[in-house]
Amino acid sequence: MKIGLFFGSFNPIHVGHLIIANVMQDQTDLDEVWFVVSPQNPFKARKTLLHEFDRLKMVELAIADHFFFKASDVEFHMPKPSYTIDTLTLLSEKFPNHEFRLIVGGDNLQHFHKWKNHEQILEHFGLYVYPRPGVDPTFEHPNVRFVSAPMMDISATFVRSTIEAGKSIKYLLPEKVEEYIKDKKLYI
Numbered sequence: 001m002k003i004g005l006f007f008g009s010f011n012p013i014h015v016g017h018l019i020i021a022n023v024m025q026d027q028t029d030l031d032e033v034w035f036v037v038s039p040q041n042p043f044k045a046r047k048t049l050l051h052e053f054d055r056l057k058m059v060e061l062a063i064a065d066h067f068f069f070k071a072s073d074v075e076f077h078m079p080k081p082s083y084t085i086d087t088l089t090l091l092s093e094k095f096p097n098h099e100f101r102l103i104v105g106g107d108n109l110q111h112f113h114k115w116k117n118h119e120q121i122l123e124h125f126g127l128y129v130y131p132r133p134g135v136d137p138t139f140e141h142p143n144v145r146f147v148s149a150p151m152m153d154i155s156a157t158f159v160r161s162t163i164e165a166g167k168s169i170k171y172l173l174p175e176k177v178e179e180y181i182k183d184k185k186l187y188i
């Protein structure tokens, strides 16, 4: 099978992530999308980062009813920060019958040249890119595929700041995730 690996901090998962995954699974040759929750992005500060167990739980709640989506905690058992090439290598060894591609938002292309062994990622795996407002990624490589789909101006940063401001996050993420955040009093 051809698997799209959707790596992310998912702090928290929001409807943007779900729409991206659905477009990738439904409109490309990807059979499944696996959401890989990264404990620590090498480029991001830890300040507002929730514990990875909470982030994984929210991903699981969000995708529970989608047959072709899966959640992965593979990076929880690996050294931190989370370098994508190391995870790709491990997953390829573990699942030799699957072909893996990376799903990324256009913003990630801007700094992609700084990722660990990025040439290897391009050569052996390749990227499926979802457009993101405010970024105009000019990146030419035979293994980089731009998927044309509606842009969404939503981010986990916006979700967190909305919660902090005491405003409603209804419709920004699935109801079950909203309930989890409220029950556990997260991001306040």
Ligand SMILES: Nc1ncnc2c1ncn2[C@@H]1O[C@H](COP(=O)(O)OP(=O)(O)OP(=O)(O)O)[C@@H](O)[C@H]1O
Residues within 6 Å of the ligand: 007, 008, 009, 010, 011, 016, 017, 020, 103, 104, 105, 106, 107, 108, 130, 131, 132, 133, 152, 153, 154, 155, 156, 157, 158
């Ligand atoms: N609205 C969006 N449009 C396109 N790509 C997105 C969007 N939101 C998230 N992504 C992509 O999803 C992946 C995981 O992103 P991440 O979990 O960091 O979400 P985020 O909303 O960008 O978070 P934050 O605001 O905390 O930086 C990344 O590849 C990112 O580019």
Ligand SMILES: O=C(O)c1ccc[n+]([C@@H]2O[C@H](COP(=O)([O-])O)[C@@H](O)[C@H]2O)c1
Residues within 6 Å of the ligand: 007, 008, 009, 010, 038, 040, 041, 042, 043, 044, 082, 083, 084, 085, 114, 115, 116
């Ligand atoms: O491998 C790298 O060098 C690398 C550099 C920056 C980001 N990443 C990964 O890219 C993914 C997207 O990160 P984020 O925080 O934007 O969701 C996440 O899994 C990070 O670990 C990976």
